Amino acid sequence: MLAPALYAQSCQEATTLNIPGQNLGNNLNGDGGFNLIVNGNFSSTNSTIDGRVAVGGNFVFNGTGTGVGLSVGVNGNTSGSDDNLVVAGDYTNIVLADVRVKGNMKYGTHSNPSSKLPIHNASEGSNIQETGLIQFANVKTAFQTQSDNYASAGTTSGVAINGDGFVTLTGDGVTTNYNFNVTLASPSYNLSGVSFNNIPDGSTIVVNILNAGAISMSPKSGDPAFNMVNSNVVNTLFNFPNATIIGLTDFTLKGSMLAPRSSLNAQQGKVYGSVYIGENVNQASGFEVLNGCNPTALPIKLAEFEASKIENVASLKWITSEEVNSDRFEIQKSRDGKQWKAIGSVAAVNEGVSQ
Numbered sequence: 001m002l003a004p005a006l007y008a009q010s011c012q013e014a015t016t017l018n019i020p021g022q023n024l025g026n027n028l029n030g031d032g033g034f035n036l037i038v039n040g041n042f043s044s045t046n047s048t049i050d051g052r053v054a055v056g057g058n059f060v061f062n063g064t065g066t067g068v069g070l071s072v073g074v075n076g077n078t079s080g081s082d083d084n085l086v087v088a089g090d091y092t093n094i095v096l097a098d099v100r101v102k103g104n105m106k107y108g109t110h111s112n113p114s115s116k117l118p119i120h121n122a123s124e125g126s127n128i129q130e131t132g133l134i135q136f137a138n139v140k141t142a143f144q145t146q147s148d149n150y151a152s153a154g155t156t157s158g159v160a161i162n163g164d165g166f167v168t169l170t171g172d173g174v175t176t177n178y179n180f181n182v183t184l185a186s187p188s189y190n191l192s193g194v195s196f197n198n199i200p201d202g203s204t205i206v207v208n209i210l211n212a213g214a215i216s217m218s219p220k221s222g223d224p225a226f227n228m229v230n231s232n233v234v235n236t237l238f239n240f241p242n243a244t245i246i247g248l249t250d251f252t253l254k255g256s257m258l259a260p261r262s263s264l265n266a267q268q269g270k271v272y273g274s275v276y277i278g279e280n281v282n283q284a285s286g287f288e289v290l291n292g293c294n295p296t297a298l299p300i301k302l303a304e305f306e307a308s309k310i311e312n313v314a315s316l317k318w319i320t321s322e323e324v325n326s327d328r329f330e331i332q333k334s335r336d337g338k339q340w341k342a343i344g345s346v347a348a349v350n351e352g353v354s355q
Helices: 136-152
Strands: 003-008 036-038 042-044 047-049 053-055 059-061 068-072 083-093 098-101 104-109 127-129 158-163 166-171 177-182 193-197 204-209 213-217 236-239 243-249 252-254 256-259 263-267 270-272 275-277 281-283 288-290 300-310 313-323 328-334 341-347
Touching: 083 098, 136 204, 136 236, 136 256, 158 177, 166 177, 166 204, 263 275
Parallel strands: 036 053, 036 275, 042 059, 042 281, 047 068, 047 288, 053 083, 059 083, 068 098, 083 104, 104 127, 166 193, 177 204, 204 236, 213 243, 236 256, 243 263, 252 270, 256 275, 263 281, 270 288
Antiparallel strands: 003 328, 158 166, 300 313, 328 341
């Protein structure tokens, strides 16, 4: 018996860093949308990554304690049938803590017989040895080109002021598409915070941090936190076209992150959005990569929902009293109430309406 389900996606990130379709293998389950893409090696301790992860090199988990130390795809909008952790190289976990993945983990090699493979909830994927799913060399070239194009576009319709690491971005109150160029001050080359002023809700914002070499992101005492509205978080990208090493400590970056020539050393912080790192990632305890849509509560108020059977067809009708910053309603079906498959979608109209 089919069971209908209604799904409302809370938002759609305008700055999502998707892998181009031509660089995906035919056997990859899922599209090019990943929460974290690491072109090199990925070393992680206890952490959370909301969405899907793609690693072009080796994956090493060295967390502490017991239970689940690292979760991938568990808290995000991921499917249990997609390939949500892809490791092109060797997968290693020789500690007591587990890696939990919602969906499949596909890996190149598993050379250490003492290494534990990820755990999964029932009907939420498995571990499969398979290669050739993503053309990482081409992915790196594509993101380097994208990063350079952002940086060469120049500042548009706004002013960026760097005050000893704290950056103030000011719009004109009308424009909804911004491209800011920022050079961090020496000698620290540290980004301590960002203030957004007079930028309309829902604007697309690209912040190009143009410094070469080593850059850090760490808050300073007295600097205010990001004062972004949630509708702008999902549309903001921080681009680091020239950086080679980025250190992120106790810092919350509200927006996606593009660093195609850099490694990332991160601990005790968060990134709300998609992340692409062209080299290696060393992720220490407490650092999280979260879906940029998560800061916003689900913006759907469902006033009425009705499901009925008309001959051999399930008829769904619903009324919303509010739809804000919404993308679509997705219709799913299931035979057992556990495994669901999308069978259609209806565009959201961002106002109370009958469907």
